[in-house]
Amino acid sequence: xxxxxxxxxxxxxxxxxxxxxxxxxxxxxxxxxxxxxxxxxxxxxxxxxxxxxxxxxxxxxxxxxxxxxxxxxxxxxxxxxxxxxxxxxxxxxxxxxxxxxxxxxxxxxxxxxxxxxxxxxxxxxxxxxxxxxxxxxxxxxxxxxxxxxxxxxxxxxxxxxxxxxxxxxxxxxxxxxxxxxxxxxxxxxxxxxxxxxxxxxxxxxxxxxxxx
Amino acid sequence: xxxxxxxxxxxxxxxxxxxxxxxxxxxxxxxxxxxxxxxxxxxxxxxxxxxxxxxxxxxxxxxxxxxxxxxxxxxxxxxxxxxxxxxxxxxxxxxxxxxxxxxxxxxxxxxxxxxxxxxxxxxxxxxxxxxxxxxxxxxxxxxxxxxxxxxxxxxxxxxxxxxxxxxxxxxxxxxxxxxxxxxxxxxxxxxxxxxxxxxxxxxxxxxxxxxx
DNA sequence: CATTGACTCGAATAGCCGTTCTACTCTTGA
DNA sequence: TCAAGAGTAGAACGGCTATTCGAGTCAATG
Numbered sequence: 306x307x308x309x310x311x312x313x314x315x316x317x318x319x320x321x322x323x324x325x326x327x328x329x330x331x332x333x334x335x336x337x338x339x340x341x342x343x344x345x346x347x348x349x350x351x352x353x354x355x356x357x358x359x360x361x362x363x364x365x366x367x368x369x370x371x372x373x374x375x376x377x378x379x380x381x382x383x384x385x386x387x388x389x390x391x392x393x394x395x396x397x398x399x400x401x402x403x404x405x406x407x408x409x410x411x412x413x414x415x416x417x418x419x420x421x422x423x424x425x426x427x428x429x430x431x432x433x434x435x436x437x438x439x440x441x442x443x444x445x446x447x448x449x450x451x452x453x454x455x456x457x458x459x460x461x462x463x464x465x466x467x468x469x470x471x472x473x474x475x476x477x478x479x480x481x482x483x484x485x486x487x488x489x490x491x492x493x494x495x496x497x498x499x500x501x502x503x504x505x506x507x508x509x510x511x512x513x514x515x516x517x
Numbered sequence: 518x519x520x521x522x523x524x525x526x527x528x529x530x531x532x533x534x535x536x537x538x539x540x541x542x543x544x545x546x547x548x549x550x551x552x553x554x555x556x557x558x559x560x561x562x563x564x565x566x567x568x569x570x571x572x573x574x575x576x577x578x579x580x581x582x583x584x585x586x587x588x589x590x591x592x593x594x595x596x597x598x599x600x601x602x603x604x605x606x607x608x609x610x611x612x613x614x615x616x617x618x619x620x621x622x623x624x625x626x627x628x629x630x631x632x633x634x635x636x637x638x639x640x641x642x643x644x645x646x647x648x649x650x651x652x653x654x655x656x657x658x659x660x661x662x663x664x665x666x667x668x669x670x671x672x673x674x675x676x677x678x679x680x681x682x683x684x685x686x687x688x689x690x691x692x693x694x695x696x697x698x699x700x701x702x703x704x705x706x707x708x709x710x711x712x713x714x715x716x717x718x719x720x721x722x723x724x725x726x727x728x729x
Numbered sequence: 730c731a732t733t734g735a736c737t738c739g740a741a742t743a744g745c746c747g748t749t750c751t752a753c754t755c756t757t758g759a
Numbered sequence: 760t761c762a763a764g765a766g767t768a769g770a771a772c773g774g775c776t777a778t779t780c781g782a783g784t785c786a787a788t789g
Contacts, residue, residue, distance in 0.1 A: 313766090329585050330542045334747060345768045350748060352766090369581040369746050369775070373541050428640035428720075448722070508640075508718045510660070525736095546777060557738045562778060564736090581745070581776055 310359065317341055317352055318361055321372060331372040383434065387417040387450060387464050403434055403507060413439045414504070417450070417464075424448070424464060426479035433508045435464065437501035443467050448503040451476055454496050462500070522571065529553055529564055530573055533584060543584040595646065599629040599662060599676050615646055615719060625651045626716070629662070629676075636660070636676060638691035645720045647676065649713035655679050660715040663688055666708050674712070 310318065320340050324332045332340070334349040343349050353372070356362045365371035383403055403416050419433045427448065429435065435448075443449050445468050452462045465476035465486070474493045476486040488497060522530065532552050536544040544552070546561040555561050565584070568574045577583035595615055615628050631645045639660065641647065647660075655661050657680050664674045677688035677698070686705045688698040700709060 325541070329537070330582050333581070333745080335745080343767080345770090346747075347749070347769080348767055353747095364747095367747060367774075369545070370542050371747080425640070428637070428642050430640050504722050506718075506720045506722075510716050510718075545775080547775080555737080557740090558777075559739085559779070560737055565777095576777095579744080579777060583777085 310356075310361070313341075314352055314355055318356055321362070322374065325374065331370040333370055381414045381416055381436070383416045383418065385417055386420050387435070387462055388421050388423075403436075415439070415501075416507075419464065423478040423480045423483050426481070427466075429464075429479070429503075429506055430508065433506050435503045436505040436507065438504045439501040441499055443499055443502045445469055450500040450502075452498045452500050454498055459498070464503075467499070467502075522568075522573070525553075526564055526567060530568060533574070534586065537586065543582040545582055593626045593628055593648070595628045595630065597629055598632050599647070599674055600633050600635075615648075627651070627713075628719075631676065635690040635692045635695050638693070639678075641676075641691070641715075641718055642720065645718050647715045648717040648719065650716045651713040653711055655711055655714045657681055662712040662714075664710045664712050666710055671710070676715075679711070 321332060334346050338346055338349045357364050360375060363373045363375060381403060414436055416434045416436050419429055419431060419435055421431060437450055447467050449467045450462055450464055452459045454460060465478055468475040468477060472490060474488045533544060546558050550558055550561045569576050572587060575585045575587060593615060626648055628646045628648050631641055631643060631647055633643060649662055659679050661679045662674055662676055664671045677690055680687040680689060684702060686700045
């Protein structure tokens with residue numbers, strides 16, 4: 306749906322989103338202009354109409370601060386489904402978001418829907434949302450999203466506890482029926498990547514298609 | 518901190534909260550006046566200054582729509598701690614809130630912090646937040662907050678799965694080491710009350726005092 | 730009765746807001 | 760070179776906004 310945006314308009318949208326998050330209300334055209342170093346209010350109006358035409362915002366004509374975001378400002382994107390068991394491709398979800406807040410920075414976080422039972426002993430179930438903080442490193446015992454790189458590009462991903470051992474990395478499921486994945490250090494460094502670690506989980510009961 | 522509010526100002530604050538939730542921006546004084554059937558904008562300003570003096574809102578002088586709520590609009594209150602094991606008094610938490618959204622109606626929902634392991638087989642852990650939808654009835658198998666009434670007033674509460682059986686109600690923990698609570702139908706009707714059922718859980722990792 | 734305090738209205742004001750218009754400067758491509 | 764399009768500035772306009780002021784009502788209190 307949304308067309309890609311130029312650098313300038315992308316920064317302008319970013320300012321609007323941050324302003325709303327900070328102030329609890331949308332900015333006026335003049336406030337936008339001041340922040341973006343635009344001298345003319347008409348000029349701001351021009352860019353806003355661009356953002357509107359491309360589906361990023363909706364405006365209410367003539368109303369002061371009449372800007373609405375088409376995506377929920379507090380949501381973080383649900384980027385797809387991840388296997389807790391065997392690594393699978395992260396299957397992308399259509400533009401879904403989940404609201405979290407509570408200290409979660411939406412810029413550096415995203416969510417995945419868990420498939421499978423392999424983290425069940427850590428009480429992460431099929432259908433749960435895991436909230437991931439993007440980071441390239443982690444500590445022993447963290448639950449992480451680990452991605453296998455195939456010729457440098459991300460391939461299959463899995464959700465596991467991370468343990469750095471003498472000669473290898475151990476990706477440990479939380480299910481007695483499943484074996485850990487052992488990866489030699491050099492292969493780990495060459496072919497694997499940490500995408501982030503789990504900072505929260507959210508489970509909905511009774512909703513459509515959720516775990517009971 | 519907040520002084521109690523008269524009926525009129527309470528409804529006015531409620532309108533403002535709902536307007537923000539609906540429109541994504543605070544209302545203008547005139548919009549408030551129209552909704553509250555107040556003819557004069559000065560009159561609206563008067564009541565707004567009352568709300569501000571009593572700590573319910575903060576205003577930014579001269580700014581259009583310059584109203585901020587002092588409590589987070591999307592949060593639902595964390596009302597206390599509930600035992601998943603033996604019934605305990607619901608221990609009240611200080612004005613904490615947790616952000617949920619995602620279709621959860623803040624008017625009819627609240628959250629509790631879980632203590633104990635008795636719902637562990639349903640993968641609800643010590644330290645998890647359970648989001649409760651207020652309702653007096655429930656269906657078999659729902660996870661509910663059940664309260665024992667002592668002379669009509671709420672006493673101890675517990676978190677269990679609810680099953681209505683022939684001659685009794687069974688409150689079933691999800692922990693093989695614990696026994697269900699059986700309550701005869703007439704005692705149930707006289708002395709117990711459903712406060713609501715679990716519609717979601719939220720778990721934070723790595724934060725202060727959370728379950729690892 | 731007189732007073733006080735809470736609440737209400739109507740009008741006025743100064744400034745803010747979104748929008749529109751004209752004119753100008755670039756860059757791109759035919 | 761010429762035309763088209765995107766981006767910029769400045770000014771102007773009509774409407775909207777928050778705030779203030781003066782005056783009035785009503786109930787409770789002394």
